[in-house]
Each structure stands twice: as structure tokens, then as C-alpha cells.
Amino acid sequence: MGEKKYDAVVIGAGFAGLYMLHRLRERGLSVKVIEAADGVGGVWYWSRYPGAKCDSDSIYYNFTFSEELYKKWRWKDRYASQPEILEYLNFVADELKLRPDIQFKTRVTKASFNNDRKQWEIATDTDETFVAKYFISGVGCLSTTNIPPFEGTESFKGEQYHTGRWPHEKVDLTGKRVVIIGNGSSGIQAMPEIAKEAKELTLLMRTPHYVAEARNKRLTKEEQDQAIVNYEDIRDSFTTTTGGIRMFTTGKSATEFDAAGQKEALDYVWESGGLALGSVYTDTGVNKETNFVVSQYVRDKIDEIIEDAEKAQLLHPDYYITTKRLIIGTNFYEIFNEDHVNIISLKENPIESIAENGVKLREGTIECDVIIFATGYEAMTGSLLKMDIQGRDGQSIQEKWGEGQDVKTYLGLTMENFPNFFMITGPQSPSVLTNMPAAIEQHVDWIDHCIEYLETNELQTIEAQKVSEVKWGKECDDLANSTLFPHTNSWYTGANIDGVQRGFVIYVGGLNNYKVICDKVADNNYEGFSFEKAQANVVLQ
Template sequence: MMGDVEERLRPASGDPVRLDAVVVGAGFGGMYAIHALRERGMAVVGIEAGGDVGGVWYWNRYPGARCDLMCVDYSYSFSEEIQQEWTWSEQFAGQPEILAYANFVADKLDLRKDFRFETRVTSAAWDDARRVWAVKTNRGDHFEATYCIMATGPLSIPKDPEIAGLETFAGDIYRAQKWPHEEVDFSGRRVGLIGTGSSGIQIVTEVGKAVGEFYVFQRTPSFTMPMRNAKLDAEDIKEIKDHYPSLRAAARASALGGVRPAGNRAFFSLPRQQRLALLEDAWKNGGHAVLGTFSDLLVNPDANEQVADFVRDKIGQVVKDPKTAEALKPRGYPIFARRPCLDTDYYEQFNKPNVHLVDLFEDPIEAITPTGVKLQSGEVPLDALILATGYDGLTGALMAFEVLGRDGRDLREKWQYGAHSWLGLMLAGFPNLFMVCGANGPAALANIISIDEQNVDWITALMTHIEANGLATVEPTPEGEERWMDIIAGLAEKTMLSKANTWYTGGNVSGKTRGLTMFTGGFAKYSEYCQAVADSGYAELVFQPDEALVGA
């Protein structure tokens, strides 16, 4: 798989390989970036740590892994041919099908020939004198490129729990973020799970079906609602394919960058019985219908708490043991301030005699031992341990290697107090560096593939502007960055998203600066900001001319 790209990128001497662009990451953002740049006739290489395309879906192969966005949203819109040739089997696709889709696109567009897999970037440094990015890898590659596009995604650096003794555990350890490619048999085994976010919830629903004894170590319970996944029959598929244009237009015009439910009625605009009837209907329909039923659930605390009570009541109706049910009911933070999870029979698992909830607020973990997990009350013996403890989100991927801008400015220094950029796309002091689905855009708050496509299209349009006007470099000003971050801060003050200890705010990583740095105004409004910049002739950006063309 790597032979073709290795042969083409092997220089005749020990000199660096000169390119138009380097793309870091082979998830959906990086794949589209490679395609879009090639369409412009650019010489480009993609660098990916995994063995193939797919990004997070290449690594996340854990039991039950499934996207919580409908496949009609979580798929590319740029190619009508791809839309018509690919057929989804379910409303919410599982990891194997999503990875198969990524491979289908890669095959269709012949993307792999421009990717270097099983390769990690070790440094990317701007050479101001020569106006190139010097990119080096762990395989000894040295590329020089006019542009560097970071398509590393908001979730790509796994985070282990900060628990003493983890390295001493003598049993098998499995990480949700880097699951083995072969099937794991848990039958008859004593298995523990640490982490009850979205991945942990999905793991419980599958492992709980086959495990010997299952211990779910829960620190902070998540709000999760029934997915109600459905198979798509031939008529469903025909309707989707016939109406892709209107579906995509609706997605681009929405706050979420997709067509999942999003109501515009305020919670207290209706009498209590009507509100309850709407919530019951949303619960029955499943998916994110509860979140989309009312428009003000993240700005009105009273409305938020009533919806939280509705979901807590549902948990109590499913889980038979009152103590377990109470421990599973999230409290102390607003519903939807943490990632809204979807499940299939999650709470039902805790009615099984071999599935045990361990409430770490009541009985905290003291250490992990060679034979199990030591709680305050005693040790739980285990044969295997599953870690579903998430990622160093938003900033972790770009701070995992050296990124040096003008005058050797280190991105890790720039971001030591949190992500700081312009539109989540560019950085002052880092010319010709672009981010796809960056930390200061809508990031995790909207459909990532919609963001990927919008970002890449905007970046390539800017490249066209640069070339058409005899320019060489582009970057935002520090003042422009500050203006954008002020917009983000102003919007963040109006939402309750920052009132939970989550990876959204950096609260899951010890020592990381807390703060909500994502754009919370919605995908459509974000797109308007980006388009306004382009319509102004990129007035907020600073360009340097191409000296080779000056006076020509």
C-alpha cells in the first residue's frame, strides 16, 4: 500500500521532497483535503499514523462502536456519484460500515496513492526565508511544502485514566480508542470497564451480552437516550438518494450541519402536559429527538432541569434496583452539556445478575493492582480491563508533535492556556498553515463531515485567491485572532455547555486549562462568518507577495 507513494516521494539525492502541500491525517477531513488539492493540480502527500484511511474509525473497533449521527448526515456531499453508488444499511451506521464507506471513497478517488500510512509527523517548522513548511516524520521523511494542512481531528490522542498501578495489571488491557483488529472473546471472563461516556456506553451494551462477570466503574454518569436504530429498506434508500440535494441544502443551513431534529419552540411556550407529550413522543422516536424538541435547553436552566428530570424518570422506569437506578441518574450538571449519548438497551444491562455498577462516588478506586481494581471497600478481581476514558480533545493532536511558526514560535507555547486561533482555520504567526475542523470552530458541536467539507472548500478558495493575485503567504493578524476569540467567549457565556467537566472544556485532562473554546453559534452562522471574509476579499488576512512575480 505504501510502495507507490514511497517510490514517487524518494528524492534522487538526500534533499527534501518539494511539494505544494502536506496534509496530516487520513480521516474524512484529510481524505477530502487530498482530493480537493489534487483537483487543483497540486503535488500533495498525506501523512497518517494508522495503516489505512478512516481516522478515528480505523482505530475505534470496540464492540458496539457506532456513529450517533445519522448516516445521511455523516457522509460526504461533494460527489453525487459517491452519494448514488454507496448504499447505507442502517439509519445509524456501525463502525465496520463507516470504515467500509471510507475505504469505498478512497478506492473510488484513488486516494491511497498520495498517502503515507503508518507514519507520524515529528515536526513541522516554517522556514520564513524560503517560505516553506519543513515537515519531518518518524520514518525519516523530509518534505517541504508551500502549505501545511492539519486534518488531525478533534479526537485522536487517547487518554488513559490517571490511576495508580495501571501499568502493573497482569490481565489483558483493551483501549476503546485503539481496539485490536481481531475479535475479542469475553465469554466466561471477569471484565472491568472504566469510563462511561459515549464509547463506554456502547461497549456496555455489547460486552454485557456475552461477558462472565462485568463490573462497570462509573465516576460521572452520562445522560443517554434510546437510539432506536432502523434498517433502511430499498424504498428508504431510494427516497434518500432522490432527495440528497434538498437534504444537503437543509444541512448546510442548520445549526448542527445536519438534518437531525432541531425545533424552534421555547420550552415554556407550551403548557406542561403538551411539553410532556412532546418529550414522550421524542423518546419514542429516539435519536437526538429529545435534544431537538425545544430550542432553549442550553440557555434556560429551568427548562434544562425539567428535561433532565424527564430522562432521570425514564432511567428509574427501566432499572429495577432502586440504588443502581439512582446511581445511574446524572446530577450536578446540565443535560446536553456533556456529549448527548445514544444507546440500545444500555440501562437494561444493569438488570442482569452478572452486570454490576460500581459507583465511584460512593466507593472510589484507590489503585489498580496486578489482579484487579482496588476500591475503598476492597478489591474487585478481574481477568481483563477495558479503558474507555476518552481523548485529549480538540488540542491534543496538534500538541503531540512540534509545530513551529515564524521565528520558531512553538504552537505548544501559543496554546499553553488553551486553543487560540482565527476561525479555527488559521493561526497568527504561522503562515500558510491551515486546520480542518479546528478547536475554535464548531468542532464537536456540529456534524464533523459538514465542517470538514466547508473548511476544505474555504481553504482551497483562499489558495486560488493567493495564486491569482501573485501572493506567497497568508496569515491572520493577532488582532483578528483576538476578535474571533472574543466572539467565541461572548457566545460561550450564553450557553450552559461550559457547566460540565468534559473534554469539551478540557476538564478531563489534568493540568489542562479549562474553558469552552468551540464556536457555539452553530454551523450555519459559522459558515456565514467564513463567507463574509471571502466576500470582503479576505480583508482580515495579511498577505506577502510572491517575490518571484514582483515586477514580472
């Protein structure tokens, strides 16, 4: 097939890809979005496991760039479920008439920057080649599933599923013995639903997590109406708060309250539900004393809810709360009061292999009919590293980042030696520490204005300077090292992937501060970048 030429090619048709397409198309550029699935949705297309929900209040889990679009949609639940989020993204695609510029059921196999043409050449598994001035990744932070390389997985005679690649049709677990491996967000959301059907449910857990009660509920018409009225405030929260969402806070340290005052505030956020356990005190992420107060409160709640003291103890987290992703669930701890729900600590009794009839542990075999891998994702860098993306002179991202162990970016948006390549919510941006639609809107807007600058000034390429990457990496590291984050192994650092241990690859200074930094760079004529002027022989026809 011949080359297909566009001004921009975007990978992924989730929140990021849809908005990027809309912005660039509004600017008059020709754009093609390439999506592996047969529909829009990104991670919400694939993650159809029982109980899948967003962990931001749904009234914040949407686009705010268009008041008209915002006010046409009403969420049904406080925390939207996967089907409702997927319905929303289809609504957006239809309202903005985006589908004609999306090519579904197509996967990028290679993308390389042609230094002579000053353009990107993108090959796909449909034997097509796309050529574009701008190449933009909207693949997301949590889209490449991770299944640890257990010996004997292929020998298991029963059913196997991964929460991140759940079948589209209903999976009937009625009367079956189910083993679920992993208790991150997907496992914690899925287990209460699975427990309703399964004859026996056994959690194989490496690390217990802090789980806040969601207090999910149907939104009343009055609450839906109020969300519409509050549009300006919700939009403002995207760029003026650390996480792109307003949450309850005392505005003080826990050390400023006596024990009764601490309990009163924590009781309030526990009963209110949601992620406010992480924001109730301003210094939870940096002050060990405050962190202990909040951490111990949750451990006490576990003991209060779970009747079996041994099970409760197994579920006690021992790391600093918020240094792993805080999880919200619905009746997660309560299910361990049911006789058919069991728990085994893999630290005490690790998995040796998968057998024909179940999971073989160091001490005994758990026989089962179904194995569910809730083992998470190769987060932050996984989806980028899985692709063959090559910058100048054939340098791959794998080579640049040392297979992901030495991530180097400028602002989490761009990289030296990869001209005109942009990453939406890439590593070293605030990304997963935020309400994702807020971070995505900020990134897409910045990329869009950057492209406007290039087009207006007849520039062919923009590229991060090496010194800018070094300075940005140091800024990210210094910020992280001023917090409690580095004290904990987590998927933030790749610690959930065997053989991977990298630095902390998230900007922890807050989305509000990050936006100020990005805007300052742009206002200073894209300080820290190098440019090449456009020439007639490299302009797309």
C-alpha cells in the same frame, strides 16, 4: 534522504484528509497525505470497540460535495457501525483514486515554518523530510486517546484495552470478569455488547450521562431510495442548520407547553430515537427551566427502566443536558437489570491504583480478568499538542496556547505566527457540536478557496492577525457564556484530563452562522489576515 517537495502536505487520512486531498488535487496542486495507520479511516480506523457507531443518522454521515459519489453508496443501518463507516471511507478513496497520494505507516515528528524559504518543513519517523507551501492538519478532534495515569497499570496480569485503540482481531470476553472505566460514548456503546459475553461486567463511573435510545435498525430499500432522492435536501442541511443535520424540533420553548404537551413531545423523540432530545425545544441550551424539563424527563426514564432504585440513582445525571455531549445508545440502561452487571461511583469510592488482580478502590478491590479504558480522548487540542509544530521563529503551538490552556485561533482555522497552516475542525470552530462530515466539508471548501485566492494573486503566505485572534476568541467566549455550557465541566473544556482546564474552545453559534462569518471574511479579501507576496526564490520547483 533528500527533501520531497509538494505544494501541500496534509496530516491524516480520515474524512478531512481525504476530502482535502481531493479538492487540492482537483485544483492542480501536488499533495501528499501522511497517515500513521496502514489504511484510510482516521478515528474510524482505530475505534473498533464492540458497538462502535456514529451518532448522526448515517444518511447524513457522508460526503455531499459530489452527487455522483453520494448516489453510489447506500447505508445498511440507520446508525452506521464502525466497519461500515470504514468500508465507506475505503470506497471514497477508491472512487476518487486517492491512495497514490497517501503515505501510510508514517508519523509526523516535527513540522516547522522556515521563514527564509517561506515554506513548511515536515519531518517523519521514516527519516523523510517533506517541504510544502501549505501545511494542513486533518488529525481530528477525537483521535488522541487518554488513559489517566493510574498507579500500577503495568502490574496488572490480565488484559488491558482502550476503546480508541481496540485490536483489529476479535477480542473474546466470554466467561471473563471485565471492568470498564468510563462511561462516555464509547463505554456506553460497548457495554451492552460486552455484557452479552462477560461473566461479570463492572462499570467504574465518575459522571453519569444522559443517554438517548438510538432505535437503530436496518434501512429498508425504500428508505435507502428515499435518501438518494433527498440528496439536495441533505446537502442543503449541511450549511443551513446549526448542526449540519435536520432533527425534529417543536420550534418553541418548553415553557410554552403544559406538562402534558411537554411529555407528548419528549415521548415522541424518545421513541423516535437519536439526538433530537437536544433539539426538541429551541432554548434547551440556554434556558434553565426548559433544560430542567428535558433533563428530568431522562432521569424519570432511567427510574422507569432500571428496576434497582439504587443503581438507577447512581445513573442520574445532575448537569444541564446537552452541556456534555448527548450520547445515544442501545439498551444501555436495560443491562443494569441483569445480575452480572454492576456499577460503582468513583466519586464515592475512587480508584487508588491498578493491582495485579484488578482495580484497587479506596474501599475494596474489584478483581477482574480484563480492564477496558473507555476514558476518552484529549479532545479538540490533544492531537495538535502532541505534535511538534513550530511557526515563525520556532514558536510552538504549546507555547502559543500555554500547553492548551489558552487556545488562540482565528475562525478555528488558522493562527497568528503560523503562516499557511490550516486546521480542519480545529478548536474554536463548531466541530464536535455538528455532524462532522458537514463541518469538514465547510472547512475544506473554505481552505481550498483560500488557497485559490493565494495562488491567483501570487501570494506566498497568509497569516491571521493577532487582533483577529483576540476578537474571535472573545466572540467564542461571549457566545458560550450566553449558554449553559460553561456551567458544566466536560471534555469540551479539557476537564477530563488531569491538570488541564481551559476556556470553552468550540464555536457554539451553529454551523450555519459560522459559515456565513467565514464566507464574509473571504468575500472581504480575507479580512483579518496578513499576506506576503510570492518571490521567485521561494516558489516550489
